[in-house]
Amino acid sequence: MKSFSKLFGLKKFLIPLVSAFGGLTFGLHTTQVVLAAPIESRQKQIVVVDAGHGGPDPGAIRGQLLEKDVNLNIALNVAHMLRKDGIQVCLTRSDDNDLANSYDEKRRRRHRADLQERMRLIRSESPDAVVSIHCNWSRNSSAHGAIVLFRHKGMEGEHLAEDMVESLHREGIKADSSRSSRSLYVLKHTKVPCVLIEVGFLSNSTEAKALGDHGYQSKLASAIESGVKEYLNAKDSKSPIGKFNMVVE
Numbered sequence: 001m002k003s004f005s006k007l008f009g010l011k012k013f014l015i016p017l018v019s020a021f022g023g024l025t026f027g028l029h030t031t032q033v034v035l036a037a038p039i040e041s042r043q044k045q046i047v048v049v050d051a052g053h054g055g056p057d058p059g060a061i062r063g064q065l066l067e068k069d070v071n072l073n074i075a076l077n078v079a080h081m082l083r084k085d086g087i088q089v090c091l092t093r094s095d096d097n098d099l100a101n102s103y104d105e106k107r108r109r110r111h112r113a114d115l116q117e118r119m120r121l122i123r124s125e126s127p128d129a130v131v132s133i134h135c136n137w138s139r140n141s142s143a144h145g146a147i148v149l150f151r152h153k154g155m156e157g158e159h160l161a162e163d164m165v166e167s168l169h170r171e172g173i174k175a176d177s178s179r180s181s182r183s184l185y186v187l188k189h190t191k192v193p194c195v196l197i198e199v200g201f202l203s204n205s206t207e208a209k210a211l212g213d214h215g216y217q218s219k220l221a222s223a224i225e226s227g228v229k230e231y232l233n234a235k236d237s238k239s240p241i242g243k244f245n246m247v248v249e
């Protein structure tokens with residue numbers, strides 16, 4: 001008991017000392033010592049999780065299943081998981097409302113106002129990564145699988161997309177990454193690393209059934225969470241202070 005108090009006293013002394021010399025962070029939650037990945041020691045990493053559509057804009061519809069609800073469930077799950085990892089998360093929406101003002105009544109104008117407000121939020125956060133979540137639709141009913149879209153080849157968004165695809169594969173989910181040929185607002189106007197994930201096709205009956213299932217939604221969320229973490233860790237290890245970061249729990 002005495003030696004434990006001594007150790008605890010030493011720890012109290014070491015926290016400010018070591019933190020000052022390279023960003024080492026200590027916390028004593030369990031008796032087990034765990035060396036965690038670099039990212040978990042950095043409080044300042046911020047991720048914006050954007051659930052597509054909302055409010056009067058349902059996105060794609062398949063029977064009772066609305067894209068906006070699928071997107072929101074996955075986004076809330078991702079946010080919860082990332083927060084548990086110690087990452088700061090900004091959700092563009094956390095309920096069934098879009099971000100347009102009530103006076104933006106005309107559908108087209110409202111949609112634009114909604115997107116502009118999402119962009120304003122993203123800019124104000126200066127996040128390390130942005131993940132926008134949507135569901136896909138195709139006239140070809142056999143089309144299925146997730147598609148992770150990024151804006152420019154060779155830029156950070158592509159690295160984030162690659163990490164996301166690998167993570168989806170590990171969960172057994174068919175996924176590809178692709179440069180967006182469409183002029184998607186969020187990708188086009190975001191300067192920070194950003195991907196738009198089409199998590200699956202509502203036009204495919206099997207996949208639509210899965211997308212409406214809470215278990216599958218959490219599986220997708222878990223893959224997205226680890227894709228983001230891997231991307232941030234890789235980015236962190238390239239930074240000059242990254243290699244000194246460590247968490248002891």
Ligand SMILES: [Zn+2]
Pocket residue numbers: 052053059060067134135
């Ligand atoms: Zn959508």
